[in-house]
Amino acid sequence: MTEETPTTENPAPKASAANFFAEVFSQANITTGLAVFAVVLAAAPYVVPNLQSYQVQRGLMGKPDMLVAAMDKYQRQKTELATQDVILQIKARHDSIFNDKNDPVINPAGKIKVVEFLDYQCAYCRAVTPALHAFLDDNPDVQLVVKEYPVVHPPVSVSMAQIAMAAYQGGHYDPIHYAFLHETPKSDAEMDALLTRAGLDPKTVRTAAVSKSIQDHVGRTVQLGEDMGIQGTPGFVVGDHFIDGARIDDLKAAVEAVRAGK
Secondary structure (H helix, E strand, C coil): CCCCCCCCCCCCCCCCHHHHHHHHCCHHHHHHHHHHHHHHHHHHHHHHHHHHHHHHHHHHHCCHHHHHHHHHHHHHHHHHHHHHHHHHHHHHCHHHHHCCCCCCEECCCCCEEEEEEECCCCHHHHHHHHHHHHHHHHCCCEEEEEEECCCCCCCHHHHHHHHHHHHHHCCCHHHHHHHHCCCCCCCHHHHHHHHHHCCCCHHHHHHHHCCHHHHHHHHHHHHHHHHHCCCCCCEEEECCEEEECCCHHHHHHHHHHHHCCC
């Protein structure tokens, strides 16, 4: 057995520096490079903001307190803008808000008018009622004008608003108003019993509740609230002040401002 001697191929000659640069800066490579660079530039307006957005998002997710503060600020600004718009609407619709003779009134002798947009199915309306009732008792110079604004749970809200309006026409609004703010009759029998306890004839009230005059009035009130941008209940109007929600302290402050001529 003979030993074979391995053969060695001749190595390729090393490229010179001149050859290397000639290949790198060839027309084809320059064209390709410019094309890639152009694509990068074109994509920059989309890629860079996305990268920045991703970085910001990661940063905020690590700081929940900052997110909560930003959201609170946004909500406050949104509420302030909505309130400012409602104030402009108050001035434009002053008579419809304060002087509609068809609106139920509590404490009619009061000279300072507080207008409440109310829905009997609104939990916040019910929650603020004891404090509001006490405030009216302590301030006989304050008149409460009730805007029946059934927007929370139609058709139940609408039916209760119309029955309350019929009770007002029958001269027994206050007991029905406060009863509805404490309970919702679950049947015709319960409703009839409630009306009877208030000194009303259920049949007469039900007939009046579906009359065109009451339906039209409730419809106008809903349209008024929508035109004013009132998106929920309760909403209070005192002078040029609008209080969005069951904020009794803000309501008291608004009444004091009106009383002081501000």
